[in-house]
Amino acid sequence: MGNQDTRVRGLAARAGGWSARHRWAAVGIWVLFVVLAMGLGSAAGRVDVKESDQLKGETHTAAKIIEDAGIKRPASETVLIQAKDGTTKATDAAFRAAVTDVVKAVGGTGRVTDVTSPYDTKTISRDGRSALVQFDMRGDADTAKDRVEPVLKAVAGVQKDHGSLRIEEIGGASMQKQYADAFGDDFQQAEYSAVPVAFGILLIAFGALVAALLPVALAITAIMATMGLMGIVSHLQPMSDTANSVMLLVGMAVGVDYCLFYLRREREERAAGRDAGTALRIAAATSGRAIIVSGVTVCVAMAGMLFTGLAEFEAMGLASLMVVAVAMVGSVTVLPALLSLLGERVEKGRIPFLRRRQAGSNGESRFWTAVLRGVLARPVASVVVAVGALLAVASPALGMKTSQLTLDQEFGNSLPIVQTYNRVNDAFPGGSEPAQVVVRAKDINAPEVRQALADFKQQAISSGASRGPVDVRLHAAQNVALVSVPLVGGSDFDQATKSLEKLRDEVRPATLGKVDGLQAPVTGQVAGSHDFNDQLVGSVVPVFAFVVVFAFLLMLLSFRSLTVAITSILLNLLSVGAAYGILVAVFQHGWGASLVGAEGVGAIVTWLPLFLFVILFGLSMDYHVFVVSRIREARMRGRSTRDAIQHGVVTTAGVVTSAAVIMVAVFAIFGTLSMQSMKQMGVGLAAAVLIDATVIRGVLLPAVMSLLGERNWYLPKWLHRLPDLTHDESPEAMAAPAAPREDERLRV
Known part of the structure; x- marks a missing residue:
């Protein structure tokens, strides 16, 4: 590359160039940032959303x-005493004796107060076969689950003495304890297993231990820094455990993706004969820019949750926004420095049986080359078939029924x-x-x-x-x-x-x-x-409008094409619609529900459609920006639109597939959880990402762009005054393209 090619403009290129020249400073600043964020967050403490x-x-x-008023509401518990046969009544001596024993047993634990008999409170059922002994747990209601064990044992002891009756305890403390015993580690294990799963897939994708470790390390440090920032920010916007879990999910997905995009491009340029410095500059100017555009778009989508007025959603939105921003900054700053430091050592720890696969064209690229040949040969048929299939998959969503899941819907008969x-x-x-x-x-x-x-x-x-x-x-x-x-x-x-x-x-x-x-x-x-549903329904239109409008504007500014902006929005909406359709088909209609353990649910949890829309709309932009950036780059370097589409899709197929497999695997882990709401979230996210990376990006996008031809780059004259954010892809910023390899040539 000549001197002219090194004068790349743009934020990503400048950041990458500075980091490569000041490698230790960049790494040191990142480590200091992560440590400071965690330290300050720990010192500040996290303020969680209050019930009020x-x-x-x-x-x-x-x-x-x-x-x-300073009223501390205790955790209330109830013991159900119920006749197993149809003859025993609450007025019978045996029933009265059982009630007396329950009152005495729970009172004798010293853990309860205000024990009341059903004969005093009139808590006897209409048929006279059931009665309730009620009492409150001593101490803080939030920690009552940790003190309820002796009470449960006392009730179980009375049950043994009265076999003809059913004697069971239920209440806030006992329910929380049983959830914690059954599922307490469930969610945590799913979170922890996301890291080794992502690492395993990256190891297969790169075939080298060091290269696979980099994306995971970036994602983990971004998550650690964001946890600290959440503590600081929580004093202005309270956070929650749910927001923390969603942040981890999103952080792992985008952190790995961004690093994967950057690393793959740098390796590709080196494989094409570029020297290490030039390869890094090209990766910074291209993939780096795509990461910034994608990151900003995802942040805007996550910001949509702030418009719900629901504290839990606002916490999730802000936490997700922060982790995406941190991962984006890390990808375009510390990653170039690490690649510059490692050089060829990024290939250390090669996996022997993957060497041949990594040395040549990979199987995924060959597969997508064959698919793309058919798509571009018959673009109209491809559009009709793909759109028809997606609309068919999305059609069940028209009958979507949302509701708060009852206990038996959420957990079935497992508890x-x-x-x-x-x-x-x-x-x-x-x-x-x-x-x-x-x-x-x-x-x-x-x-x-x-x-x-x-x-x-x-x-x-x-x-x-x-x-x-x-x-x-x-x-x-x-x-x-x-x-x-x-x-x-x-x-x-x-x-x-x-x-x-x-x-x-x-x-x-x-x-x-x-x-x-x-x-x-x-x-x-x-x-x-009821109030949650009303507020959620009222926020749907403003959230949808905000996300769609701002995503459209960002795509318009980033690609200076009205056509690209419109098609990106429509394709994303198709992807989200298909995810909704799959959710309704599986969880509401029960089609294939036994495969995921979702029999008899019959509804979609109320908060999920809006949550999925925001998350999916943001994550879908990852692939779209990456693929379209590569297509536009090829077009700006002199290729025809048709040839640019071929080049862009084939050269990004491997990285998009790897990124999608990681996302699908991480989200699918959450689809294995026992809680139906988490299962619905995991299945919805995994299905949408899979559809987006295959049908949308591999078939529909190239077919639509092929049909549009030069109109892909249409921008009305009255919009020419818009800021130009495409400069990283200008021809003078790029080297003359290396001759395409045989596997990149498509005969159409």
Whole structure:
């Protein structure tokens, strides 16, 4: 390359050039950044999303009242005592003896308080065959699961003494403990297994130990730095464990991908006869630029979650955005420095049986060469078949049903406590998840307030919203009352929601609403799910619009082509639509559900469609930017559009396939988890990435671009004033192309 070729412009090229010249400084700065971020994050501590900030509306108001009043709600537990036959009643001596033994046993543990007998609280079912002993765990509700074991053992001891009855405990603490025992390590193991899986695939892709380690090392250090940054940022935007897990998932995917793109291009240029410095400069100016364009686009997509107004989504969006930005910066700064330091040593640790495969053209490129020959020979047929297939796959999404998954939908019959939950709900509809009215008044003991509370209790039952018993707990010092109302409908979310609306819209205005200055927001599990759904539905349009519009603008500025910007958006929407269709087919209609352990779910978890749209729209841009950048680069270097498409797709096929296999493998790990919501997320992400890297990028994109021809680069004159972000690909910035190898030539 001549001197002219070294004067590459653009952020990625400059960053790569500086890093290559100041190798130890670049590596040192990166290590210092990671260490500082982790140290400062650890010192600052992570602030998690508070219950009062989870949602807007009534659930937020209720949580805020309780928080401001300083009321610590304990973890409530219930023991179900139920006749196994049809003759034993709660009034029988044996049943009464069992109740007495339960009250005595749980009270004797010293871990509980406020133990109540069903004969005092009237918590006896209508058929007289079931009764509930209720009590609260001592201490902090958040850690109650760690102290509930002796209570569970005490209840199990009573069960042994009364074999004719069913005696089972359920509640916040016991449920959390059983989840933790059954699935506590499930998610963590999936997170940890993502690293060796990615490394194994990279080892096959590169055939060398050092080359395979680089992407994993970059991804892990980017994740470590982001964990520290999350602690610092959490003081402005609270974070959560869920956000941390999503960040790890996204960080591993993009961190490995970006490094893979860069490393593959540098190796390719060296294989074509370039010296190490020139190969690195070309990789910086091309793949480096593609990484920046892709990274910024993914960040914009993740920023869409900030428009939901849901604290959990905002935390996930910000955490994902940060890890993508950190991985992007690391890829264009420290990676060139490491490659410059390693030189030929990047090939160290060669795997013998992969040597022949790595030395020549790889099998994946030969496969895609054959596919592309057929696609470009018949572009119209390819478009019709590919679009038709994707629309057919997406079609089930038209009947998508979203809902909050019930316990048996989420876990099936894998947990004994799910059966207890269903038995309690059958005997006491709504008893497991009652609505809670948080009443705050100037004087909670004022006669008019007392009367309003009494009227509310009576009308809640007479209106049909509840079958009782309605429990009122006064906190006179704080002028707050907590009213627990079991909702008719129980675990049937749709029916329970109708009962909730009746409580909010009819019963409350007619009773508590008549007292001036009194607040009475209705909260609880059903209310929270209902409010979450409403807020999520309300945010769909602004989030979709923000992501699509800004992604379109970024593609327009990055490629200076109206056509490329439009086709990129349409292809991404097709990819997301196909993922939705697969989700509905498997989890809602049950087609092939047994293959992934998803029988009988019947619905898509409410938060998943919006979450998937944002994540997939961002990740899909990875491949699109990388492939189209290579096509445009070839076009700017003098190739015809048709030849540029051939060159671009064939030379990127191997790296796109490797990147996709890693993403699919990592996401598929989450598809093996026991929780259906995590399983749906894993299957949806894996299916979408697989479709995107094969049908979209390997068939539809080249076929569409082939049909469009020179119109691919169309930019109306009135848009010529837009900023030019394509300069890294200008002909003067690139060396004259090396003669294409035989495997790159396509005869069409």
